[in-house]
Amino acid sequence: MDKISDYILKAGTIDRRWIFLIIGLAVLLPLFFPLGLPIRATNATQKVYDAVEALEENSKVLVSFEYGPSTKPEIHPMAIGLLRHLFTNGHKVFVTCLWPDGQFMADEALDEVAKEEFDLTYGEDYVILGFRPGNEAVVKGMVSNIRKLYTTDARGTLVDNIPLMKNINKVADFDFIFSASAGYPGTVEWVQYASDPTGVPLSTGTTSIMVNDIMPMVNSGQVKGILAGMPGAAEYEALIGTPGIGTSGMDAQSIAHLVIVLFIIFGNITYFIETQRSKKY
């Protein structure tokens, strides 16, 4: 028994770079050899899907892109999944960005979905209003008067000349808001300054690290569901029946988690052995 304990303690002192390598392999191998583990939608994801399904055809949906390349693997799959769902159901999409690099992400997502998959027309079926600096002040400004804040769209076209913008003057003119958010400013600001004061329903997709901050708002009904990181995106893809980037990463995610859990258990075992030995001697 002592020999086994010695081996475990010795293994606990290995160079941390071996752990990096093991985690790397745990992520890399399932990407080459997918296992096809089942994906089941959680209540939070189902609520987002139900909120979109509940919209009448031709609803005006405001989608805000608040993420950049650094969080793209988590948020981009859910943004694409949501756009597919919205366009399939025949809704009109208005895009704003509270982050400067969100505009890149919006361009990329809409090129892929609106232009290539659905062959929709810019200015009639969707519009990218673009980025405005000012964080929550931008949200507050949109609640009172969008046209004062956005006189032109992201391409420099005057908003008055865009057919889709007809009768759109403030946030209350939209039927639904979706915030694809990776931090501040993001979901919290949309809840505080747009959804709560105006009553326009809001759903969100966030990075995993934000979920604990937003979940109380989901439970209280202030936010209609949440897509939680890459698993949230995969669940949403499963619900709309179009597997995408989120789904393909889930095997790697599950295996990596399993390895990390094993490391945590191993770390705890070495801790207990060490404390037992220190008591003994």
Added chain:
Amino acid sequence: MIGPWIAAFLTLAIFSYLYKDNPFYKVAEHLFVGISTGYWTSMFFWTQIQPNLFGRLWPATEYNSDLLWYKFYNLLGVFSSVFPDGGINKGHHMELLYLLPFALGIMMLLSVSSKLSWMARWGIAYTVGMAAGLRAYGFLNSNVLGQIKGSAFQIFNSDLPFFALASESIFNNFIILIGTITGLMYFYFSREHTGNFGKLSKLGIYFLMISFGASFGFAVMGRISLLIGRFVDLITYSGSAHNHATLWLLLAMILLLGYSAFTDKNNTSKDEPTIEK
């Protein structure tokens, strides 16, 4: 064509830090900081300052070359991309009140001057005051009142099952009730945490610990997702369509880092003092 090579190189350069700090990592880090700053500055200028500030001070709709105000504008016309001929056409009317935020903005930039840095306080004071006022309302409405409203539910709701793992149930309602009250008790510092009060506040700590554990779990999940994202890109760039960019760059980096480690080792062993018997 060169884009995937740059993306693969920068990703591998950042990953190389896991081995140890090295010049590849330094290059990627400095590029990231420099490009981010340049991009943000450019974005802020072209999406806000030029259209929304200058566009309101010298709008095309009210352009009159005889006015002194627009004569001054025409002098600025040497920067023709910022101040185009005939005023700025961004759909605004003239609003000279915007000279005030313009002045405050310039005053904030004066913080670089030791003599005039005091002027920056005016701009900062305005920003802090405005942000505090704006956020106070939002927090009070959504985070305080909204959450109180959200936690005021009917515990014994006959429509709910007694127990459910993830969805609403009477049992879960009890957990929320106990967690909220004991969690708040832990943050009540006007009474010593002893006796029954101490036991309840200790229960609150356990709820907080579960919450921190969940946050840690989500943080790990997020980081793994980002790693998956980078690996997916690296796999894509390793294909023949991109001339196996990832593989060539990985090989070159391993060789250079290996050579560097080898020469470092030799230098270290030469520098080590010899022990004479």
